[in-house]
Amino acid sequence: MMYIDTHTHLHFEHFEADRAAVLDRARAAGVRAIITLGTGVPSSQRSLAIARQHAEVFAAVGIHPSEAHQATEKDWNAIKEMASSGEKVVAIGEIGLDFYWKDVPAEAQYPVFRTMLKLAAERNLPVVIHSRSAIREIEWFLQEEGIYQLRGVMHCFEGDITDARFFLDLGMHISFTGNITYKNFRRLEVVRFVPLDRLLLETDSPFLPPVPHRGKRNEPAFLPLIAEKIAEIHKIPLEQVSRKTTENAVQLFQLPQTLI
Secondary structure (H helix, E strand, O other): OOEEEEEEOOOOHHHOOOHHHHHHHHHHOOEEEEEEEOOOHHHHHHHHHHHHHOOOEEEEEOOOHHHHHHOOHHHHHHHHHHHOOOOOEEEEEEEEEEOOOOOOOHHHHHHHHHHHHHHHHHHOOOEEEEEEOOHHHHHHHHHHOOOOOOOEEEOOOOOOHHHHHHHHHHOOEEEEOHHHHOOOOOOHHHHHHOOHHHEEEOOOEOOOOOOOOOOOOOOHHHHHHHHHHHHHHHOOOHHHHHHHHHHHHHHHHOOOHHHO
């Protein structure tokens, strides 16, 4: 089986002590490529540096909504520069809206989100959108901005079937994390609703590890467990999930065709 982990944060300090071993375990588990995403300028720089050090790692650069209130025009320009730095940058992300944390002002998030979306369009790069307690606000915002087609992925999808239909109609992909393996996950019908040709795999490492690793640090080697759960929900062979999600990731992020 082959897999592509489309959402990790390998630059986090959680991986400083054993990043090489983490990548070795991922390869052994069949994970052939990994995308690591920045959440601001320093983390985007670090993600890009890690991608340049490892052939199988690629980077996304962007400003996360939780860091939007600290972002300046200088930061926006730094992200723009990184987005033009070569084939190792495959997306603009992680960007979006997050209204879960009450100490992050909502009004600061919208202009940064708008700027990141414009940058993605200018650079012809897909977006990786984060939404936490903000799914409908993102839908309204995109409509207000006159965006009716968008290339990218709604990561760690939190919406219902109506929301999934909205983003699929835009042309977006959708990905789910290890939380779909939890007993308290209540939206299996949403996972089932998303067609296989729009699904991507992600771990969101180091967060949301799948069962039986819940409570531990997540890492890309656990990706097959998420794929197995998706295969179970869709009632299709694991090989079909592996093959199609890999093809989807290669196509969306313009990864090397040799990964298929």
